[in-house]
Amino acid sequence: MDYILEGFREALKLLISFDKEVYDIITLSLFVSTTATIIASLICIPLGIHLGLKEFKGKRAFSRILYTSMSVPSVIVGLVVAIALSRRGPLGGLNLLYTPKAMIIAQTLLVTPLILGLTYSLSKNRGKEIEKVGTSLGAGRGDIIVLTIKELKLDLLVNVVTAFSRAISEVGAVMIVGGNIKNRTRVITTTISMMNSMGDYPMAIALGLVLLLMSFVINSLIYTYSGED
Amino acid sequence: MEISVVNLKKYYGEKQVLDIEELTIEKGKITGLIGPNGSGKSTLMNIISGIDLDFFGTIRYDGKPLDRSIYMNMTLVFQKPYLFRRRVYENIEYPLKVRGMDKGERIKKVENIIKRFEIEELREKKAHRLSGGESQKVSLARALIFEPKLLLLDEPTSNIDPESIKIMEREILRFNQETKGTVLIVTHNIEQSKRLCHNIIYLENGKVGYLE
Numbered sequence: 001m002d003y004i005l006e007g008f009r010e011a012l013k014l015l016i017s018f019d020k021e022v023y024d025i026i027t028l029s030l031f032v033s034t035t036a037t038i039i040a041s042l043i044c045i046p047l048g049i050h051l052g053l054k055e056f057k058g059k060r061a062f063s064r065i066l067y068t069s070m071s072v073p074s075v076i077v078g079l080v081v082a083i084a085l086s087r088r089g090p091l092g093g094l095n096l097l098y099t100p101k102a103m104i105i106a107q108t109l110l111v112t113p114l115i116l117g118l119t120y121s122l123s124k125n126r127g128k129e130i131e132k133v134g135t136s137l138g139a140g141r142g143d144i145i146v147l148t149i150k151e152l153k154l155d156l157l158v159n160v161v162t163a164f165s166r167a168i169s170e171v172g173a174v175m176i177v178g179g180n181i182k183n184r185t186r187v188i189t190t191t192i193s194m195m196n197s198m199g200d201y202p203m204a205i206a207l208g209l210v211l212l213l214m215s216f217v218i219n220s221l222i223y224t225y226s227g228e229d
Numbered sequence: 230m231e232i233s234v235v236n237l238k239k240y241y242g243e244k245q246v247l248d249i250e251e252l253t254i255e256k257g258k259i260t261g262l263i264g265p266n267g268s269g270k271s272t273l274m275n276i277i278s279g280i281d282l283d284f285f286g287t288i289r290y291d292g293k294p295l296d297r298s299i300y301m302n303m304t305l306v307f308q309k310p311y312l313f314r315r316r317v318y319e320n321i322e323y324p325l326k327v328r329g330m331d332k333g334e335r336i337k338k339v340e341n342i343i344k345r346f347e348i349e350e351l352r353e354k355k356a357h358r359l360s361g362g363e364s365q366k367v368s369l370a371r372a373l374i375f376e377p378k379l380l381l382l383d384e385p386t387s388n389i390d391p392e393s394i395k396i397m398e399r400e401i402l403r404f405n406q407e408t409k410g411t412v413l414i415v416t417h418n419i420e421q422s423k424r425l426c427h428n429i430i431y432l433e434n435g436k437v438g439y440l441e
Contacts (some may be wrong), residue, residue, distance in 0.1 A: 012381065129311050132280050136305040137324045140297075151314055 004203065010202030011209060013170040021183075022203065026210055029187040032100055032174070033167035037115075041160050050146045051116075052123025066122050069113035074106075078176030085177065098179040103187070104171040112162040116136040117224060118159040122152055128205035154226050161218055167210065230302065230378040230411050231256035232277060232293050237270055237286035239435070246272055247435040256291070259405050261422035264432035270415045271308070272382050273432065277413065278305040301328065303379035308387060309414075310345035312356035317348065317367050317431070318367070320356045324375040336375055342351040346370045347396060347404075362393035368398055373404050380404065382414040386421065398425060 014022050051062075083089050083098040085105075096102045127148045136146045149156065171189040178185035180194060188207045195204035232254035239247035247269045254260050254277075262270050275281035277288060279295050290299045304324070312320050318339060325335045343349055346366050351359065356367060366386055372380060382401070386394045402425065405412050416422050422429055431438035 133307070133311045133313075136278055136282055136299070136303075137327065138301045138304070138375070139327045143327050147313070227327075 007201035007205045011206035014202060014206045015209070019206075021184070022052055022206055022210075024183065025186050025191050025207065028068060028185075029168060029189075032103045032187060032215075033107060035104050036167050037111055037160060037164040039104070039108045040115050040163065041104055043110055045119050045149060045156060045160075046145050048116045048119025049123040049127060049145050052120045052128050053144070053219045063120070063124075066113065066117045070117040072110070072113060073172065073197055074170040075172035075176065077110045078106050078173030081109060081173065082176045097177060098181060098185055100178070100185060102177040103174045103185060106177045107167045107170070110170060110173055111167050114166060115159060117157065117164045118162065122155050122159070126152060126155075151213060154222075157222060157225070161222060163217070165215065168214070230299075232379065232411070233287075233289045233292075233411070234277075235287045236291075237276070237284060237288065239269070239281075239284045244350070245435060247276070249273075249286075249437055252430065254413055255289060255410060255428060257405070257409040258427040259401070259425050261426035261429040262413060262415045262432060262436065263419070263422060263429060264438070268432045269435040270432055271383055272307060272435075274381050274413070274415060277379075278301075278303060278381050280305065293354055298339065302377055304372045304375075304377045305381040306365075306368050306372045306383065306385050308384040310364045312359065312364055312367055314355070314357045314370075317351045317354050317356045317359070318343070320367055321371045322376055324371060325404055328375060342370045342374050345400060346360065362389035365389050366393055371401060373400065376404075376408050376410065378410055380410055380412045382412065383413050384389065387417070394421075399424060403423065 056062075081102060082097065083092045084104055085094065086092055088095075096105070130148050130151050131144050134147045139147060169189060171193050174180075174185070174187055175190050175193070178187070178190065180186050180190040188211055192204045192207050195201065195207075232248055232252075234252040234254075237249040237252075238245065239249055259341055262273065272281065279300055288295065290303075293299065314324065314388055321342060322335055322339050325338060328349050330338075346369070348363070348366055348370065351363055351367065356364070359367065369382075369385060380401075386397055389397075398421070401412060401414070404410055410426075414422075414425065416425075
């Protein structure tokens with residue numbers, strides 16, 4: 001029991017003393033996951049709304065494939081990206097493996113089906129009415145997509161946060177393509193995993209607390225925003 | 230805008246819900262569409278408005294098939310209005326914005342219609358928090374702001390207070406008289422159809438019963 005309490009004490013010390021290594025890890029984690037979430041959101045939100053509203057042949061089959069791909073394991077994504085970026089892979093010449101860029105690519109691919117699927121489902125269920133009213137008021141296709149984004153912004157924000165949470169908490173993909181290299185590609189989850197296997201708990205607990213704090217702050221912001229809406 | 234419907238057939242699965250051989254909605258007139266529940270009134274409105282394109286037959290707007298310019302000149306007010314999650318002012322302004330009207334002109338038009346509908350106190354309120362009657366007035370104001378050539382109204386005054394009905398009927402009549410816009414209104418209220426309409430179409434089981 002003592003070592004757990006000791007772990008918490010040390011963790012708080014690391015956080016309060018602004019330990020450089022801890023804060024570098026937190027910064028890189030935030031940078032990688034935020035960038036991946038933004039890239040995926042910019043592509044998937046308009047696309048998901050468009051596909052959700054549009055009637056096309058094979059839509060049911062498309063829905064099934066999309067929803068299945070939402071739960072693709074992160075290690076599979078990591079493996080695919082690692083193979084593509086490895087020296088003998090099709091993108092090997094870019095020398096991106098074991099860099100933050102590779103981690104961003106992997107996490108973007110990881111959250112893309114999630115944001116696309118959630119947006120598609122939202123648009124399919126609630127976008128039709130918005131489309132109907134928008135069309136009746138003279139809105140064109142582009143106007144309808146912008147209008148739907150504005151009308152469903154809170155739900156879309158929740159979807160984006162869900163995707164960000166998946167990105168920042170996953171360990172498989174970033175471990176495979178980033179390699180958990182100190183001062184280079186080490187992020188919160190890979191460090192917690194490594195520290196745990198080494199039996200070094202203070203830093204693992206410190207980073208775990210930061211993850212929890214992030215989740216609390218993000219959720220509080222969403223609730224505040226939704227209350228104002 | 231004159232609407233002519235020829236050999237219109239609409240199915241939901243196996244069930245035929247509309248079967249209209251020929252029907253003309255006269256230009257510049259207010260036409261009432263009445264009939265029992267499930268007779269196909271709302272379906273016909275959705276088809277004429279271009280929202281529902283899944284039907285057989287021909288519909289002509291001043292002799293032309295549906296295109297973007299026709300979409301821009303007609304609108305449909307729904308029985309349960311959907312107002313955007315923004316201020317009342319912005320809701321009413323929306324059709325002018327998508328038509329690319331400049332800001333000065335927009336302000337003038339919106340302020341004018343807000344006054345006419347007597348909804349000055351709602352101006353800054355979030356539209357999705359309004360009562361039924363308030364929502365319907367805002368919805369009609371939003372539809373009339375761009376002076377459409379064809380105004381389709383699907384039971385716009387059902388379940389709202391008499392004062393709001395009075396204002397809405399007054400504005401529908403004013404719209405028709407001032408702009409010569411065509412109006413097609415679904416109503417269950419015979420008295421209302423007498424007050425507003427030049428012509429009445431009776432729809433039953435998807436077929437036109439009689440024309441008066």
